[in-house]
Amino acid sequence: MLSFPDRLEAAIGRCGNPVLVGLDPRFELLPEGVAPSGGVAEPSSMARACGDFCRGVIDVVAPLVPAVKPQAAFFEQLGPPGMAVLAEVIRYAGERGLLVILDGKRNDIGSTAVAYARGLLGSQGQSPWGADALTVSPYLGADSLKPFVDVAVERAAGIFVLVKTSNPGGGMFQDLLSDGRPLYRHVGAHVEQLAAETLGACGYGAIGAVVGATYPGQLAQLRGEMPHAWFLVPGFGSQGGTAEDVAAAFDDRGLGAIIINSRGIIFAHGRAPYSQRFGPSQWQRAVEAATVEMIERLRAETPAGKLG
Amino acid sequence: MLSFPDRLEAAIGRCGNPVLVGLDPRFELLPEGVAPSGGVAEPSSMARACGDFCRGVIDVVAPLVPAVKPQAAFFEQLGPPGMAVLAEVIRYAGERGLLVILDGKRNDIGSTAVAYARGLLGSQGQSPWGADALTVSPYLGADSLKPFVDVAVERAAGIFVLVKTSNPGGGMFQDLLSDGRPLYRHVGAHVEQLAAETLGACGYGAIGAVVGATYPGQLAQLRGEMPHAWFLVPGFGSQGGTAEDVAAAFDDRGLGAIIINSRGIIFAHGRAPYSQRFGPSQWQRAVEAATVEMIERLRAETPAGKLG
Numbered sequence: 001m002l003s004f005p006d007r008l009e010a011a012i013g014r015c016g017n018p019v020l021v022g023l024d025p026r027f028e029l030l031p032e033g034v035a036p037s038g039g040v041a042e043p044s045s046m047a048r049a050c051g052d053f054c055r056g057v058i059d060v061v062a063p064l065v066p067a068v069k070p071q072a073a074f075f076e077q078l079g080p081p082g083m084a085v086l087a088e089v090i091r092y093a094g095e096r097g098l099l100v101i102l103d104g105k106r107n108d109i110g111s112t113a114v115a116y117a118r119g120l121l122g123s124q125g126q127s128p129w130g131a132d133a134l135t136v137s138p139y140l141g142a143d144s145l146k147p148f149v150d151v152a153v154e155r156a157a158g159i160f161v162l163v164k165t166s167n168p169g170g171g172m173f174q175d176l177l178s179d180g181r182p183l184y185r186h187v188g189a190h191v192e193q194l195a196a197e198t199l200g201a202c203g204y205g206a207i208g209a210v211v212g213a214t215y216p217g218q219l220a221q222l223r224g225e226m227p228h229a230w231f232l233v234p235g236f237g238s239q240g241g242t243a244e245d246v247a248a249a250f251d252d253r254g255l256g257a258i259i260i261n262s263r264g265i266i267f268a269h270g271r272a273p274y275s276q277r278f279g280p281s282q283w284q285r286a287v288e289a290a291t292v293e294m295i296e297r298l299r300a301e302t303p304a305g306k307l308g
Numbered sequence: 309m310l311s312f313p314d315r316l317e318a319a320i321g322r323c324g325n326p327v328l329v330g331l332d333p334r335f336e337l338l339p340e341g342v343a344p345s346g347g348v349a350e351p352s353s354m355a356r357a358c359g360d361f362c363r364g365v366i367d368v369v370a371p372l373v374p375a376v377k378p379q380a381a382f383f384e385q386l387g388p389p390g391m392a393v394l395a396e397v398i399r400y401a402g403e404r405g406l407l408v409i410l411d412g413k414r415n416d417i418g419s420t421a422v423a424y425a426r427g428l429l430g431s432q433g434q435s436p437w438g439a440d441a442l443t444v445s446p447y448l449g450a451d452s453l454k455p456f457v458d459v460a461v462e463r464a465a466g467i468f469v470l471v472k473t474s475n476p477g478g479g480m481f482q483d484l485l486s487d488g489r490p491l492y493r494h495v496g497a498h499v500e501q502l503a504a505e506t507l508g509a510c511g512y513g514a515i516g517a518v519v520g521a522t523y524p525g526q527l528a529q530l531r532g533e534m535p536h537a538w539f540l541v542p543g544f545g546s547q548g549g550t551a552e553d554v555a556a557a558f559d560d561r562g563l564g565a566i567i568i569n570s571r572g573i574i575f576a577h578g579r580a581p582y583s584q585r586f587g588p589s590q591w592q593r594a595v596e597a598a599t600v601e602m603i604e605r606l607r608a609e610t611p612a613g614k615l616g
Binding site: 084 | 332384387416418419449450451479491494498
């Protein structure tokens with residue numbers, strides 16, 4: 001199997017865009033007709049509805065975008081039935097040709113990190129969850145990241161390490177200066193080294209970075225300092241990041257970044273202009289319209305326009 | 309219901325010791341007779357064996373110690389059946405009077421952090437998983453911790469934020485100096501503030517800290533700087549930490565810290581002197597002996613000897 005960075009490049013090239021649709025099945029926001037009607041829902045019926053919803057989103061976006069990002073928290077919130085649905089959703093997305101980047105922000109030390117890595121990464125035959133890539137937190141240091149790197153390389157999977165997050169309070173620790181550089185640049189330097197050690201033919205490594213769209217200047221600086229790391233970019237859309245803000249995440253070929261949109265796409269039926277254009281039962285048409293709009297905006301206003 | 313810090317104090321007082329038994333059901337280390345025999349095990353039968361094993365450990369330790377710590381990674385590694393077993397194990401431990409601190413090292417931003425907190429924390433009636441407390445990673449900053457704090461306070465639960473971890477590479481980022489203080493002390497100062505804002509009658513807060521036993525000098529310093537935070541202390545036993553190393557984690561009353569032992573207790577049947585004293589079918593007697601030995605050592609060599 002091709003390495004993860006090369007599979008990501010191929011999927012982006014095939015679709016001609018770098019949009020990553022976030023699957024955040026918030027039960028309270030599910031469209032009419034998908035959520036069970038009336039009364040208090042049981043975790044298992046809530047989980048089933050969230051699974052139906054995610055499959056409905058996947059059906060729409062699979063021909064349009066290279067990858068989806070299930071957010072583990074919204075499945076875990078529903079207890080064991082939610083986790084069973086997470087595995088089904090990952091499998092369903094993979095069968096439809098989408099790369100699956102599981103957003104779990106996991107990490108731990110030593111053999112515990114190995115357990116997460118082996119459990120979550122790799123194809124369904126290699127691991128029970130079968131994600132192509134996983135987000136990972138760096139606080140525990142290089143030896144906590146190494147098991148994820150090793151398993152990723154062995155199984156043609158990838159990881160994305162949190163470097164500079166998109167939330168307002170992200171800077172509290174990430175911006176602390178040490179030796180004249182903020183913490184996130186120290187983390188970024190290590191991730192760049194791991195990326196350079198795991199290069200695919202595309203010029204990017206199996207180890208990438210999460211870098212938010214809400215700090216465009218820092219995003220541009222990190223792009224310069226981390227030439228071999230794929231960037232997973234949150235913060236576009238509902239968090240305020242624009243196409244202009246994410247433009248610096250790309251290289252000259254329009255590669256190097258995938259841009260996340262979760263609520264802005266999957267719950268488009270609930271916001272203008274889509275809520276006016278589509279009735280509640282047409283929520284999948286709203287998903288499609290919002291996806292196409294984001295693709296067009298990125299192609300018009302960023303180097304992603306150079307993609308095939 | 310009493311607040312989490314007061315429930316923890318009461319459980320420690322009742323047992324007369326601060327031992328936290330880590331439930332790390334590594335399938336390959338399960339005792340004979342617990343693991344399914346012969347051939348390649350399916351995830352569901354592996355998960356069932358891990359559940360049987362954890363229940364067997366809980367039966368032994370419930371009368372002896374205040375709390376257990378299931379490690380999410382070892383359940384997650386087994387896929388959805390493993391997660392179903394995790395929920396069963398948490399319930400089983402709670403029914404036997406044990407506090408359950410789920411080691412998940414979770415975190416995310418905004419409403420995603422809310423989903424983790426609501427899903428994992430609180431009694432079984434309040435959340436599908438039903439943990440009394442959860443370990444949380446700090447890299448994303450104060451606004452990512454706040455949802456966990458809010459849910460913990462609302463549901464009489466607790467959180468333990470990673471401050472100074474026990475792994476050899478933990479210092480890579482945690483020891484970076486900023487304004488003359490290492491990152492972990494910046495994190496510690498914030499956790500102390502959260503602890504002081506969530507005080508129980510016992511003088512400790514609902515927000516505690518993970519501080520490793522493998523750096524005794526830093527543990528002592530943090531104890532002085534964080535007088536209101538319960539310390540969850542990994543690194544004892546198999547990672548090299550001794551009773552002497554953890555002594556500084558306690559206050560004058562013998563409170564303020566819970567000391568983790570996972571492999572050293574639950575897989576005692578596989579190591580000397582227990583492997584000589586007990587046959588493979590007597591693994592629960594090895595668990596009991598190792599637990600009692602740790603209790604006696606902490607009572608003899610640390611301020612925990614002052615507990616009732």
